[in-house]
Amino acid sequence: MQDDCSIWPGAVLRADTNFIKLGKAVNIQDNSTIHVDSTYSTSIGDYSLIGHNVVIHSSTIGKACLIGIGSIILENCVIGDGAMISAGCLIRGNTKIPPKAMVIQKNGELKIYENKSRPQLIIASSLEYVESSKRFLNKFFAPFSENETKEFFMKAGSILKELKL
Template sequence: MAPNATVLGDVILEDNVSIWFGAVLRADNDNITIGRGSNIQDNAVIHVDPGKPVRIGEEVIVGHAAIVHGATVGNNTLIGMRATLLNGSKIGNWCIVGAHALVTENMEIPDYSIVMGSPAKVVKTLSEDQKEKVKLNAEVYIELAKKYLDL
């Protein structure tokens, strides 16, 4: 965890999770769970409302300055820079939510979807090549976090 990241309240961080500079995880009204190998990048905000916990799956990338608010994110998914997920939204496994996308309240995104826009819409299905890039990105951040621990 970066020295200026903030983690408050009922937060569970599984193995190999990295929380980067300026990120805020605030579980003051419900709980947050971040799955194994996931990374919460610089200035991202993870927050909850009562009855709206956050569940982030395994090997998920939450990009710089993204907001995840009372949402659920499946495994091996990339949440793009400055994307926003609102209360009750559910993102499937192996998805990409594009930069600046707005996933509205209670919206459900099926597995293998690429989502873009404001409000967000499914625009295509994730290719095998894109799946490999998402997986590689998660692995790169696991290794990068290990390097920071050695500094």
């Protein structure tokens, strides 16, 4: 686990038969489960957001990805850098999602829209979670100001260039 990661209440990271790797500023939100099997590990890239009640099983999540609330990603999937998986998606085993794709599920079928994601927004949200975790530890609970939100977005633009997304 690299710097500035946050793991929120009820989340389970279970690396009993292989390893789990978290990049910088990854956040795993409430009640999500990250698991492995003896064949495949799980890796989550820098600045990625794992929403509430997500299940990731033995897969690779790229940098600056959003995995939406309640999504399930089964074994040996690869989610490309900057991709956004919308809430409630089921990504079946061995699926490859292209970088910067937006994925939705409609009538049980995945729809993949290439180059439609918003990685700068994902990174800005990740930076908000870094700050939220610091506030949480200091028992400071308040919304971010408009200036703070703009600052997260500007910093995210610089990070996006560094990541070459």
